[in-house]
Amino acid sequence: MGKVEMGGIVKHINLQLVPDAKEEDYVLVHVGVAISIVDEEEAHRTLEFLTQMNELDELYNSPVEELTKEEIKLQADIIIKKMHS
Amino acid sequence: MKHLTEYRDPVLAAQYLDEIKNTITRSWTIMEVCGGQTHSLVKNGLLQMLPPQISMVHGPGCPVCVTPVHLIDKAVFLATKCNVILCSFGDMLRVPGSEKSLLQAKAEGADVRILYSPLDAVQLAKNNPDKQVVFFAVGFETTAPANALSVIQAKQLGLTNYSILASHVLVPPAIEEVMNDELSHVNGFLAAGHVCAIMGNYEYYPLVEKYKVPIVVTGFEPVDLLQGILMVVRQLEIGEAKVENQYARIVREEGNPQAQEMIYEVFEVTDRMWRGMEIIPMSGYKVKEAYAKFDAEKKFNVIIEDAPENPDCIAGDIMKGIKKPFECMQFGKRCKPANPLGAPMVSSEGACAAYYHYSFVEDMV
Numbered sequence: 437m438g439k440v441e442m443g444g445i446v447k448h449i450n451l452q453l454v455p456d457a458k459e460e461d462y463v464l465v466h467v468g469v470a471i472s473i474v475d476e477e478e479a480h481r482t483l484e485f486l487t488q489m490n491e492l493d494e495l496y497n498s499p500v501e502e503l504t505k506e507e508i509k510l511q512a513d514i515i516i517k518k519m520h521s
Numbered sequence: 522m523k524h525l526t527e528y529r530d531p532v533l534a535a536q537y538l539d540e541i542k543n544t545i546t547r548s549w550t551i552m553e554v555c556g557g558q559t560h561s562l563v564k565n566g567l568l569q570m571l572p573p574q575i576s577m578v579h580g581p582g583c584p585v586c587v588t589p590v591h592l593i594d595k596a597v598f599l600a601t602k603c604n605v606i607l608c609s610f611g612d613m614l615r616v617p618g619s620e621k622s623l624l625q626a627k628a629e630g631a632d633v634r635i636l637y638s639p640l641d642a643v644q645l646a647k648n649n650p651d652k653q654v655v656f657f658a659v660g661f662e663t664t665a666p667a668n669a670l671s672v673i674q675a676k677q678l679g680l681t682n683y684s685i686l687a688s689h690v691l692v693p694p695a696i697e698e699v700m701n702d703e704l705s706h707v708n709g710f711l712a713a714g715h716v717c718a719i720m721g722n723y724e725y726y727p728l729v730e731k732y733k734v735p736i737v738v739t740g741f742e743p744v745d746l747l748q749g750i751l752m753v754v755r756q757l758e759i760g761e762a763k764v765e766n767q768y769a770r771i772v773r774e775e776g777n778p779q780a781q782e783m784i785y786e787v788f789e790v791t792d793r794m795w796r797g798m799e800i801i802p803m804s805g806y807k808v809k810e811a812y813a814k815f816d817a818e819k820k821f822n823v824i825i826e827d828a829p830e831n832p833d834c835i836a837g838d839i840m841k842g843i844k845k846p847f848e849c850m851q852f853g854k855r856c857k858p859a860n861p862l863g864a865p866m867v868s869s870e871g872a873c874a875a876y877y878h879y880s881f882v883e884d885m886v
Contacts, residue, residue: 450640450667450670452670452779452783453666453670453777453779453780453783454777454779455779462522462524464715464718464771466663466664466667466715467610467637467638467639467664467667468637468638468639468640468641468667469638469640469666469667469670471663471666471715471718471719471777471780472718472771472772472773472777474524474770474771475769475770475771476522476770478769478770479522479524479527479770480522481769482528482744482745482748482767482768482769482770483527483528483533483744485748486533486536486537486540486748489540
C-alpha cells in the first residue's frame with residue numbers, strides 16, 4: 437500500500453501491481469489499485485507527435501534536388517527513431 | 522507535467538483537428554470501444570468539431586451496460602433474500618433488473634453499499650465476521666486484477682464470508698462481434714487504453730489481420746482522442762490496417778504482467794452473455810474452481826431465470842454502434858438517467874447517458 441495524491445485528495449492505494457513504482461511517480465489508479473506507471477518520456481513524445489509528424493512530411497515533400505533519396509531515408513529514420521524509441 | 526491538463530490544451534486540440542481535416546479525403550466510420558472515451562468525446566464537444574466525413578460510433582465498452590439482467594436479478598435476490606451485504610460500484614445500482622434495481626432493493630431495506638474498490642469489500646468482510654459480504658464484480662480487463670486481488674486477499678486473511686458475483690467481459694471478442702454484424706460498418710477502432718494497460722497490445726494483431734481494420738490504442742483526454750482519430754484516419758487514407766499505440770505513456774506492448782498473473786490466478790476465460798446482445802463465445806471471465814469458495818454463484822446457488830429485456834430499449838443496437846442514442850424513440854422521453862429503461866442511460870460509461878448529460882437533448886428528440 438502507498439499514499440497517492442489525486443487532485444488534492446490523498447488515498448491509500450494498493451501498489452502490488454506496479455512493483456517498480458517509486459516516490460513521486462505518477463501512477464494510473466483504477467478502483468483502488470495502481471495499474472500502470474506513467475512514462476514521462478512517452479508522455480512528452482505524445483505531445484510532440486504532431487511536430488514530429490510534420491517534420492517527416494516536410495522531409496518527404498522536400499524537392500528532390502535538395503536531398504538524395506538516401507539522405508531522406510537517413511533523416512526519416514532519425515525522426516522515426518525519436519518517435520518510437 | 523501533471524499528465525492531465527496538457528492533454529486538455531485547446532490550442533493543441535485545434536492543431537489536431539486541422540491536421541485531421543487536412544488528411545481526410547472521404548467518409549470513415551470509427552468506433553471508440555470504451556464508454557469512458559464516448560463520454561470524453563461528447564462532454565468535450567469533439568463530435569461537433571470533427572469534420573463531417575468522420576462518423577464516430579460508440580462501442581460496447583461499458584461494463585455496467587453489458588451486465589445481463591439475470592445477474593442483476595441475482596444480485597437483487599442475494600441482497601433481499603439471503604441477508605448479505607451486497608457491495609457494488611455506484612453506477613450499477615440504478616441499472617434496472619427485471620423487477621427492480623439494487624437501488625430500489627436498498628430503499629426497501631436491503632444492505633446494499635456503494636464502494637470505491639473491491640479491496641474495501643474485503644475489509645468490510647473482515648470487520649463483519651457474522652455477515653456474508655458479496656462484491657458485484659463487473660468490469661472489463663481493467664477491473665479484473667483488482668477483483669482478483671480482493672479474492673486473493675480474502676483467502677490470505679482466511680475469510681469465509683467474502684465472495685464475488687463475477688460479470689467480467691473482454692474487449693477483443695466484442696470487437697469481433699461488432700465486425701461480424703452485417704449491420705455494422707466500422708472502418709477503424711480506437712481501442713480502450715486502460716484495458717490495454719493491463720493486457721498489452723498482443724490480442725489486437727490477429728484482429729487487424731482478420732478484419733483489415735486499423736486499431737489504435739487510445740487514451741481518454743481530448744488530445745489523446747484526436748491524436749488517436751488522426752492515426753486511424755492516416756491509416757485508412759493510405760489503405761493500411763495495423764495496430765498502433767497512441768497511449769504509450771500508460772500502455773506497454775506487453776501490458777502489465779503482474780496484473781495478468783493476478784487475473785489468471787483467480788479467473789479463467791468463459792462464454793458470457795452480453796446484455797442487449799447474446800452469448801459471445803470466450804468473451805469473459807469466471808472464477809476458477811480452485812477459488813469456488815469465493816464465487817457467489819456457487820456459494821449461494823441461486824437459480825434465476827433469464828429475463829426478457831424491456832422491448833422499448835434498443836441498448837443492443839446502441840452498444841454495437843448500429844444506432845445513436847437520439848435515434849431511440851424513448852431517449853430523453855420515457856428513458857432518462859433518473860428513471861432509465863436500459864443500462865446505457867445510467868452508467869457513467871453509457872452512450873445514452875453521455876448524450877443526455879452533455880449534448881443538446883432538446884435539439885435531437
